[in-house]
Amino acid sequence: MLTRGEGWRHKPLGARFxxxxxxxxxxxxxxxxxxxxxxxxxxxxxxELTVFAAAxxxxxxxxxxxxxxxxxxSVKMTFNFAGSDRLRMQLEQxxxxxxxxxxxxxxxxxxxxxxxxxxxxxxxxxxxxxxITPRDNPGNVNRLQDLAxxxxxxxxxxxxxxxxxxxxxxxxxxxxxxxxxxxxxELVLANVVSEETNVKAIVGxxxxxxxxxxxxxxxxxxPGLKPKVETIPIPDRYNAIAIYPIAALSTAQFPxxxxxxxxxxxxxxxQAILAGHNFIRSR
Amino acid sequence: MLWALxxxxxxxxxxLAIVVQAMASxxxxxxxxxxxxxxxxxxxxxxxxxTLLLSVLLGTPLAxxxxxxRFPGHNLVDALVDLPIVVPPVVAGVALLTIFGRRGLLGxxxxxxxxxxxxxxxxxxxxxxxxxxxxxxxxxxLGFQGVDPMLERVSTTLxxxxxxxxxxxxxxxxxxxxxxxxxxxxARAMGEFGxxxxxxxxxxxxxxxxxxxxxxxxxxxxxxxLALAVILIIASFGILWLFRxxxxxxxxxxx
Numbered sequence: 001m002l003t004r005g006e007g008w009r010h011k012p013l014g015a016r017f018x019x020x021x022x023x024x025x026x027x028x029x030x031x032x033x034x035x036x037x038x039x040x041x042x043x044x045x046x047x048e049l050t051v052f053a054a055a056x057x058x059x060x061x062x063x064x065x066x067x068x069x070x071x072x073x074s075v076k077m078t079f080n081f082a083g084s085d086r087l088r089m090q091l092e093q094x095x096x097x098x099x100x101x102x103x104x105x106x107x108x109x110x111x112x113x114x115x116x117x118x119x120x121x122x123x124x125x126x127x128x129x130x131x132i133t134p135r136d137n138p139g140n141v142n143r144l145q146d147l148a149x150x151x152x153x154x155x156x157x158x159x160x161x162x163x164x165x166x167x168x169x170x171x172x173x174x175x176x177x178x179x180x181x182x183x184x185x186e187l188v189l190a191n192v193v194s195e196e197t198n199v200k201a202i203v204g205x206x207x208x209x210x211x212x213x214x215x216x217x218x219x220x221x222x223p224g225l226k227p228k229v230e231t232i233p234i235p236d237r238y239n240a241i242a243i244y245p246i247a248a249l250s251t252a253q254f255p256x257x258x259x260x261x262x263x264x265x266x267x268x269x270x271q272a273i274l275a276g277h278n279f280i281r282s283r
Numbered sequence: 284m285l286w287a288l289x290x291x292x293x294x295x296x297x298x299l300a301i302v303v304q305a306m307a308s309x310x311x312x313x314x315x316x317x318x319x320x321x322x323x324x325x326x327x328x329x330x331x332x333x334t335l336l337l338s339v340l341l342g343t344p345l346a347x348x349x350x351x352x353r354f355p356g357h358n359l360v361d362a363l364v365d366l367p368i369v370v371p372p373v374v375a376g377v378a379l380l381t382i383f384g385r386r387g388l389l390g391x392x393x394x395x396x397x398x399x400x401x402x403x404x405x406x407x408x409x410x411x412x413x414x415x416x417x418x419x420x421x422x423x424x425l426g427f428q429g430v431d432p433m434l435e436r437v438s439t440t441l442x443x444x445x446x447x448x449x450x451x452x453x454x455x456x457x458x459x460x461x462x463x464x465x466x467x468x469x470a471r472a473m474g475e476f477g478x479x480x481x482x483x484x485x486x487x488x489x490x491x492x493x494x495x496x497x498x499x500x501x502x503x504x505x506x507x508x509l510a511l512a513v514i515l516i517i518a519s520f521g522i523l524w525l526f527r528x529x530x531x532x533x534x535x536x537x538x
Contacts, residue, residue: 085502093505138385153402160502193402194484195499205484209386210401239320 001127004117047254049261050078050096052243054103054162055198056127056217060277061101067273068264075257080168083161091116091249098252099261101244103127103162103199108245119244120254124265126280127217128239129163129170131232132206139212144234145180147213148187155194155202155211163199167215173238217242217276244279286418298516305513306504322488323496324514330407330492332473338407338416338468343461346423347449351432370419375413383409383482391486406483407490411472418471419464426460427453466526473519 053061058081065077080087084102088111090095099114101124108121132182134140139152147154148248157164168185175184193211196202202214207228221231225239246265271281305311314320349361365374383390383400392401400406430453438448454461477496481489485499493515500508 083502089501089505153399156501158502192486192489194486196480196485197498197502208380208384210380210384 006157008235011209045074045224046076047074047257048076048078049098049254049257050080051099051101052082052091052095052097053099053101054084054087055200056103056163056219056242057101057125057244058200059083059222060125060219060274060279062267063273063277064270067269071264072257072260075261081198081200081219083157083281084117085160085162086177086197088114088116091251096251096253097249098254098258099246100249101246103242103244104165105243105245106165107162107226108247111247116249116251118248118255119262121247122262122266123243123260123282124271125244125274125282127244128236128280129166129234129242130218130221131213131214131215131234132203132221132229133213133232134206134209134211135228135230136209137212137230138209141213142232143172144238145184147191148181148184150187150191152191153193153210153212154191155196156189157197157199157202158195161198162242163215163217164195166242166261169240170215170234170238173240177238182256221278226280229256241262241280254282290513301509302513302516305509308506308509310506311510311513314507315514317507319487319491319496319500319507320511320514321490323493323511324518326404326488326491327473327493327515330404330411331398331469333389334411334415334472335419335465335469337412338419339461339465342416342420343423343505347427347453349424350427363415364420365449366417367414371477372414372477373481376410379406379410379413379478379482381533400488401482402484402486404483404489407479407492410478410482414475414478415468415471418467422460422464422467423457426457426464428458429460433510448500462526470519470523475514 051061051065058079061079061081065079069075069077080090080097082090084104084107088098088102088107091100091111092114100108100111102111105121108117111117112121131141131144131147133139139146139149141147141149141152143277146152156167159165159168171185171188174180178275181187184221194205196205198217202211202216203220203225205211206216207225215234221229241244246262248255250260265274266283268283273281277282286372345364348523349357349364353411370378380387380390382388383406385391385392385399385401393400398538400409434452434456435448438452439445443451475492476496476498479490479492480498485491485495488494491499493511497508497511500511
């Protein structure tokens, strides 16, 4: 920057020029924001459907979205994938969306209590938990009991995120079995080195080899992930069955399209896609 | 020219609104004493101060070199020093994992020796230093550039050693810039989130700094998160104001 000490040889940019630049930027900013609203109301051939969905639904919903758009070419789908509790929080704070798909019934109940839903929730899928370790298994975790071994690095989410709550349930069930010991849950939780905000972050850190193990959904072991991790199944008697409800939101811009999308997910082809991603069909 | 203060409204009113909202909720005091808050506050304090010390110790010689000598690759070094500022913090976190992670270039050897860096408080300090040190280095370099080299030469010709010249001539003259750089670095370290959560993880007492605590609290209840945010805002503002109050701005000799 020029200061008086260094010699003020050049005139600073003229005031008129600066105002022009500012006006141009402002105009550009305005056109970006009005595009979205203009597109919704005056362009009848383009409908944007915004879906807030649990992170674990990333792969199946993207495929369901592609298929739905193929059947309804006028629809443009936008997804926001995150932990269900975070999504519900965003909706409560005024975020606008058409559909909410959560990984547990608790967050959907909270959304309902907050007056966010336009329709009754319907269960569209279920899921199971599995234990994964990096391929080279640095922590030498081969059985569920190994999780209690001290010095391991485990990744979970907070207990307010569905997968974290389900994990707690599963650990408690294991602790009730003499095979594991009554303090199993405490010992396992003592090994947690990080509480992430959604299940995909657990997948990421295990995949990178930074963690020794993590508990994720069976559906998270995608074909792409399979070669990079070891998967240890959790028997049904210890497992938590995740229930996924879906509902249209009261802030939906196109309630009819929202309903159509939900119906598609509940239809046979939609359920088949979910099953293809390792979810358990609800119908 | 008071109209120039108008943008201050945009910068300050949102933060003020949080403070007002939290105070109106009436639960601020009880949140102040909660273990999540005090632990995060303590961890933030310890890590950011360590980061600041590291940045000053490692950054001052580099800044002086960049200010005084032009060497082949000078512009490259300049750009590299600025790079961590431009890179998205989460990317910085991934980069740190690539080096210090268990399978990292350096990390795999450290792991063999039993030293695992990721998910530790050290990782928090490394992440903060990575993103924040460039601010100090930039400011320090500008500060040293502003000191007339002739003064240093006069000093050494009078028989004063290089080190003493630096200490008694260069440093005092560059001090306002150095201190300003310190504040920027500390502030950036205080607010560091992306690289921390990626590289160090999020665990109360070990790696959950104030920003991470706020982000985590958002999931359980907004009230807690707001209370934490207020504490962070007030604590940061207090320190920034105290700093201004006790260091006379000798930056502009013509003002």
